[in-house]
Amino acid sequence: MSNSMKSNMVSNQDKSSPIFHILMHLLIGILFGAGLAISEMANPNAVLSFLDVSAIFTQDSSFSKNASWNPDLIFVMVSAISVGVLAYAIKNKMTKPKFTSIWRLPSKLALDKPLIFGAILFGIGWGLAGYCPGPALTALVNNPMEGVYFLSSMLIGSFAFQAISTMRKT
Amino acid sequence: MKFINSGVIGGVLIGFAALLYLLLYGRVLGVSGLINQTAFNKSKEQGTNKFYLAMILIGTLIGGSSYGVFFEPQFVMPNDRSPLLLIIAGLIVGFGTRMGNGCTSGHGVCGISRGSSRSIVATMTFMVSAIITVYVTSRLFQIGA
Structure with missing residues (x-):
C-alpha cells in the first residue's frame, strides 16, 4: 500500500520527461477549453438561454439574439458523456493508467x-x-x-x- | 439550424479531454476540484503535482481563447452586468461546489460517464436548482439579464 502510494507521482515506471507531462496536461486543458469555446458554453448568455426553459413555450428569452430557447447544452452533455462512457469502457480493460500507477477516482x-x-x-x-x-x-x-x-x-x-x-x- | 451542431463538437472535445486525463493519469477532469487543489492544497494525498494541475487550468484558458474563432458566436457576451451579481454568484458557486465536491465537469460529465450515483443525483439537483433560479431572477424579478 505505502509502496503504491509512493510510486504514484508521474511516474517511476514512466521514462517520459517532465516537459512531456507538462505538455500533455496543457493539451488536455486546451482541448477542454476549446470544447467550452466551440460549444459556446464559455458564454454565460448561451448557458442562461438554455436554463431559461420557459422560452421553449414563449420564445422570449432575454439571453439569446433571436429570443428562442437554446438546446445546445443537451448536445454538449450527451456528446461529452458518450465519449466519457467510452473512456470508462477502455479503462476497464486497463490495469493502470498509462503514466501513473493507480487510478484515483472518487470513492x-x-x-x-x-x-x-x-x-x-x-x-x-x-x-x-x-x-x-x-x-x-x-x-x-x-x-x-x-x-x-x-x-x-x-x-x-x-x-x-x-x-x-x-x-x-x- | 447549423449544419454541424457546434454543441456536439464542443462536447466531444470536452469528453476527449476527460478521456485522456483518465486513461493517461487516472484522474477525473473536474474544474472545481482542479482549482481547489491548485489554490488550497485541498488534497493532502500524495502524488498530486500542483504544477501539472495548474497546466490543465492554463490550457483551459488557452483553449477558451478560441471563442468565436472556429464558429461565429450565436450569443452576445454580457458586458454591463452588475459586479455585485457576479460576486454573489461567484461566492455561492465556490461554496457550493466545494461542499458538493464537484461541478458541471466533475459530476455532470465525468461522474455520469462512470455511472456514479452521487454525480447523477448532484447533476439533476444543480440543473433543477439553476433552472428555478433563472426562472425566478429573469422572469419574476428581471434581474441578471
Whole structure:
C-alpha cells in the first residue's frame, strides 16, 4: 500500500520527461477549453438561454439574439458523456493508467446532505450569472472584468466552506 | 439550424479531454476540484503535482481563447452586468461546489460517464436548482439579464 502510494507521482515506471507531462496536461486543458469555446458554453448568455426553459413555450428569452430557447447544452452533455462512457469502457480493460500507477477516482458512495445542499447552492450561483467553474476560467480571457469578479469570489466562497468545516471539526 | 451542431463538437472535445486525463493519469477532469487543489492544497494525498494541475487550468484558458474563432458566436457576451451579481454568484458557486465536491465537469460529465450515483443525483439537483433560479431572477424579478 505505502509502496503504491509512493510510486504514484508521474511516474517511476514512466521514462517520459517532465516537459512531456507538462505538455500533455496543457493539451488536455486546451482541448477542454476549446470544447467550452466551440460549444459556446464559455458564454454565460448561451448557458442562461438554455436554463431559461420557459422560452421553449414563449420564445422570449432575454439571453439569446433571436429570443428562442437554446438546446445546445443537451448536445454538449450527451456528446461529452458518450465519449466519457467510452473512456470508462477502455479503462476497464486497463490495469493502470498509462503514466501513473493507480487510478484515483472518487470513492465516496453516500448520497449525503453536503452533496445535495452543495449541488443546490451551485445551481443557484450558476443560474444567477451563467458561470460554472470552467467557463469562469475562460472568462478571464473572453470577458476579463466578469472573470476577475466571479473567479476571485468563487475562491473566497470555496475558502469559506473550508474554513467553516475546519472550525466545526475542531 | 447549423449544419454541424457546434454543441456536439464542443462536447466531444470536452469528453476527449476527460478521456485522456483518465486513461493517461487516472484522474477525473473536474474544474472545481482542479482549482481547489491548485489554490488550497485541498488534497493532502500524495502524488498530486500542483504544477501539472495548474497546466490543465492554463490550457483551459488557452483553449477558451478560441471563442468565436472556429464558429461565429450565436450569443452576445454580457458586458454591463452588475459586479455585485457576479460576486454573489461567484461566492455561492465556490461554496457550493466545494461542499458538493464537484461541478458541471466533475459530476455532470465525468461522474455520469462512470455511472456514479452521487454525480447523477448532484447533476439533476444543480440543473433543477439553476433552472428555478433563472426562472425566478429573469422572469419574476428581471434581474441578471
